[in-house]
Amino acid sequence: MLQIYILFALLAMVFYGFSDFTGALAARRDHPIRAALWSLLVGSAILFIVYLLFFRSSMISADALFILIIAGMIGACATLAFFKGMQVGKVAIVSPISNAWSVVIVLFGIAFFLQKPSVIESIGIVMIIASTILISLDLKQIRKLRFEGIESGIAYGLVGMLGWGIMFLLMDFVIPKTGWFLPVFIIYIVQSAVALALTLWAKKGLWASSKSVPYILTNGVFGVVAFLAYSVGVSSGNAVIVAPIAASAPFITVILAILLLRERLRAGQLLSVAAIILGIVILAV
Numbered sequence: 001m002l003q004i005y006i007l008f009a010l011l012a013m014v015f016y017g018f019s020d021f022t023g024a025l026a027a028r029r030d031h032p033i034r035a036a037l038w039s040l041l042v043g044s045a046i047l048f049i050v051y052l053l054f055f056r057s058s059m060i061s062a063d064a065l066f067i068l069i070i071a072g073m074i075g076a077c078a079t080l081a082f083f084k085g086m087q088v089g090k091v092a093i094v095s096p097i098s099n100a101w102s103v104v105i106v107l108f109g110i111a112f113f114l115q116k117p118s119v120i121e122s123i124g125i126v127m128i129i130a131s132t133i134l135i136s137l138d139l140k141q142i143r144k145l146r147f148e149g150i151e152s153g154i155a156y157g158l159v160g161m162l163g164w165g166i167m168f169l170l171m172d173f174v175i176p177k178t179g180w181f182l183p184v185f186i187i188y189i190v191q192s193a194v195a196l197a198l199t200l201w202a203k204k205g206l207w208a209s210s211k212s213v214p215y216i217l218t219n220g221v222f223g224v225v226a227f228l229a230y231s232v233g234v235s236s237g238n239a240v241i242v243a244p245i246a247a248s249a250p251f252i253t254v255i256l257a258i259l260l261l262r263e264r265l266r267a268g269q270l271l272s273v274a275a276i277i278l279g280i281v282i283l284a285v
Contacts, residue, residue, distance in 0.1 A: 005237025008229045009245035015226035017252025020095045022087035022219040024257070030212035031204045031282025031284040032083035035219075037195040038208045040079065042220025043227070044192045047185045064174045068183055071170035072190025078092050079191060082200065089153015091257035096276040097157030101216025102106045102247035105172070106283060109240045125246075131275035139230030167249050170240040171231070180235040184227050244283035249279055 026035040052056075060068075085094040102127055126129075171183045200205060208216055226246070233242040254273060 004239065005233040005242055006245065008236070009242040010232035011250045012226045012229035012246035013231065013243075014231060014252060015222045016099070016246060016249035017256070019219055019222035019226055020086075020099075020253040021256045022096075022215045022222060023083060024261075025045075026212045026215035026219050027083045027087040030209040031112060031202075032087045033080055033195065033202055033215055034204055034206070034208055035212055037192070037199050037206075038085040038216045039220040039223060040076075040188060040192040040195050041060075042217055043224035044188045046221065047188055050181070051185055055185075057184050058179065060178050060182050060186075061103065065186065067170050067174050068186040069190050071167045071174075072187040073194055074170075075167035075187055076191040076194035078160045081163065082161035082203045083155035085156030085160065087153075089156065089259060092250075092254040092273055093195075094153040094160075095253040096273050096280075097154065098160035098164065099247040099250050099253075099280065100161045100276060101163075101165035101168060101285060102235050102243040102280060103128050104162065105169055105243040106240055108169055115245075121283055124279040125280065127275050131272040131282040132280065142219065147160050150230030150243065168230075168239075168243060171235050175231060175235050176220075180228070180231040184231050188227070189225070189266050216263050222261075227274070235271065239258050244280055248280045250280070276278060 023035070023039065026039065029035075082094070082098050085098070104119070107124060167187065171187060174183050226249075230242065230246045233246070250273070256278065
């Protein structure tokens with residue numbers, strides 16, 4: 001029988017895949033900071049309505065609130081980096097790298113909770129880390145000792161991976177004490193505030209382009225559903241298992257990018273993308 005937390009992890013995977021893809025479309029039709037801002041605001045509005053209807057009596061400690069604020073600030077940096085990476089890079093490359101955030105959670109579990117991975121899990125971790133490095137580099141440029149060979153969007157994808165990994169770690173720590181809803185709600189509010197501040201500071205204007213609105217709306221909805229599904233999964237299961245399954249989202253994103261955006265990858269990059277996805281799946285098994 002399929003465990004409930006596995007079901008929610010799979011749900012998160014599906015919606016994160018569509019969220020990544022629509023995020024790329026929004027970022028390419030508007031300024032990435034502004035696209036991220038409005039996507040986060042859409043998610044925050046949905047969560048606020050849910051809060052008023054079902055969670056108004058929920059309480060949270062000062063310590064948990066502080067941790068979630070820090071998580072939200074880090075998550076905002078990761079989200080903004082992800083949108084920028086989707087604007088300048090290839091979806092089929094940036095998405096797998098960003099979604100390797102599950103490795104951060106797995107390694108943290110090993111280091112601090114003495115959770116020794118199996119041989120198969122170790123293979124998955126090595127595959128993801130090694131492929132993330134290989135997909136970022138052009139061997140011809142390495143010989144010339146230049147940085148121009150680093151694929152556009154890779155650096156932003158790495159920031160997204162590390163930032164989301166830390167954000168989810170902090171959220172996973174708080175969920176057992178607060179339940180599954182409040183952490184998502186607070187993190188979304190903090191991310192929206194950070195994105196708003198950066199948008200005003202960048203002086204790019206607040207209003208989204210009409211061409212990006214459909215993708216911003218769908219990205220906001222897909223993203224918040226995925227986030228809630230992940231939170232429910234963690235609250236009822238093991239984060240070390242839920243995270244890699246949810247992070248298997250590139251399965252959907254890469255397929256959509258190849259089919260709909262006609263993205264072309266070098267043979268080595270294509271193999272690296274496949275290895276990253278396979279490594280995430282190995283961790284999920």
